[in-house]
Amino acid sequence: MLGKSQKAAHLAESVTDYTVIQGRSLWQDARMRFVRNKAAMASVFVLSLIVLFTIIGPYFAVWDNEEIDWNVIGDVRGMGMPSLETGHFFGVDDLGRDLYSRVIQATTTSLLVGLIGAATALIVGTCYGIAAGYIGGRVDSVMMRFVDILLAIPATLIIILLLVVAGRSFFMLFLALGAVGWLTMSRIVRGQTLTLKNREFIEAARAAGVSEFTIMYRHILPNLLGVVIVYASLLVPEMILTESFISFLGLGISEPYTSLGRLIAEGAGTMAYGTLWQLMFPLTFYVAIIISMFFIGDGLRDALDPKDR
C-alpha cells in the first residue's frame, strides 16, 4: 500500500496544478494588447461617458425635447443661449425647443442606429457568408454573384430609395441600413470560411461524424469571430455616418425624433444668425463618437489580428 507521503502529495499537486503552466488564450492575449493601446482605451472611456450621459442626462433635463419655450422663441439669439438659469443647458434650437434634451435624444438615436445596424449586418452577413463558403460550388457562386450585384449600387442611394418607397420610420431605417451593411461582411466571412473548411480539424470533426450544421456552428464560427468583430466595430461608425448623411438631407427619421445629422443640419442652417451653439453641441458629440469608434475599431484590429500591423 502506498502511504500518504508528503512529498508524493506535493508532487501530485504541482502536476495537476494547471495554473502554474497555463498559457494565455487568444482572447486573453487580445485583451492585453487592447488594454495597452492608449488611444483605444481613452476612446472607450470617452464613449462610456457619452453613453452614461444619454442614460443619466434626462434626469437633469428641465425641458422636454418636444416642448417649446414660448419665452425665448421671439429672440432665440438673445435669450436662447446656453445658460443654467433658464434650464436650457445647451441653449434652444430655432423653434425654441431645448437643445439639451434634443441632443440626448439624437445621440441615443445615432448610437442605436450604429449598434443595431451593425448587429443586423453582422448576423445576416455571417450566416450568409458561412452558408455560401461552406456549401461551396454552384450555390456559392450564385449567392456571391447576388452580393456582387447589390454591391454595385451605391449604398446610400439604395437606402434613400428604400426609405422613399417604404416610408420613413425607425424600423425601416434600421432595416435599410442593415440591408446594405451585410454585403461586405458576407464576403469577408465567406473568404475566411473557404480557408477554414479544408483544414485538418474540420476534416477530423467530419470523420468523427459531427453533423454539418454543428461543424459550421461549433468549429467554423468561433474561428471567424476575430475578423467578424473587427469588421463590425468598423461598421458602427460607418452606419452612424450614413444615417447622419441621410438625416442631413432630410430623408431620415422624422420629427419629433431627431438624430445628430439632423441637428447638425439645423445648426448649419441657422449659423448665419449667430446661434452657433445650435451647430457646436451636436457637432462635438458627433465628432467625439465617430473618432472614438474609429480608434476602438483600430485597437480591436491590432489586438485580434496581430499580423496586420
Added chain:
Amino acid sequence: MLAYSLRRLLVAIPTILLLIVACFFLMHFAPGGPFTSERPLPPAVLANIEARYGLDQPLWKQLWDYLYNIVVHFDFGPSFKFKDRDVNDIIAQGFPISLTYGSLSFLVATSVGVGLGIAAAIKHNSWIDYFAVGLGIAAQALPNFIMGPILILTFTLWLGWLPGGGWNGGQWPYLIMPVIALATSYMGSIARITRSSMLEVLNSNFIRTARAKGLPTRTVIWRHALKPTLLPVVSYLGPVFVYVLTGSVFVDIYFSTGGLGQAYVGSALSRDYAVLLGVTILYGALTVVVNLLTDLAYAWFDPKIRY
C-alpha cells in the same frame, strides 16, 4: 488580359440590366405615386394621366418599354412632376456640373492623400508622420456634410473670402469649397492606406536589397517602392468614386451648385419616381463601369495577378 477584360464585361452588362429591373419593380410596388394628392383626382382624369405615362399597360409591357428605351435610345422617359422636361433633360442639365467638381475633388483627394501618405511613411515616426496620421483620422471624422458648414462658417461668414454657394458657370471661387468639402474625408482614408502600404513595402526584402546595392533613396522610392505601394490605393478608387457620387448629393443641396443631387433629393421628396429611378440607374451603371475599370487597372498594375 483580353480574355479577362471580356469576361468582366460580360458580367457587368447583366449586372446593369438586373439593376434596372430591380429598381423598376421597387418603384412600381411603392405605395402612393406622384399623382396621389390630398384632393383625389376624378377617375377619368387619373386614367388619362396614366395613359399619358403608359401606366395603364400591363406590367411586363411597361418594363419592356422602359428597358428598351434605356438600352436603345438612352432615354429614361418623362418626368412625373415636370410637364415640360423629361428625365434626360434633367440629367443633361445637372450631370456636367456634378462631373466637374466631382472629378476635381477626386484629383485633389488622390494626389494630396497619396503625397501625404508617402511623406508620412518615408519620415516614419517624425512630426510629419504624426501630422499626417492625425490629419487622416480627423479628416475621416469630418465627412462632407460636416465640412460644408465648417467651411462656410470660416470662409464666408467670418473671413468673407468666398461666396457661400451657387455655380456661376464653374468659376474657381465657386468651386473651392465644394471641392474641399467633398475631398477631405476620403483624402484622409487615402493618406492612411498609402502610409500603411508604403511602410509595409519599405520593410520588404527587395527594398532592403535595393538599398544594399547602394541606390540613392530617391531611386529606391520612385523606381521600386511606389508601384507596389499604390496597389491598395488603386483598389480603393472604386469606393472613392461611390463616395464622390453620394457626396455630390450633399454638395448640390448645401452649396446650391445645381448638380444632379438637387434633382435627386427633390424627386425623392416629391415622389417623382421617374427621376429617382433614372438617376439611381445612371449612378449604379457608372459605379459598375468604374469598378470594372478599377479591376482592369489593378490587373495591369499588379504583375502577380494572372488571369
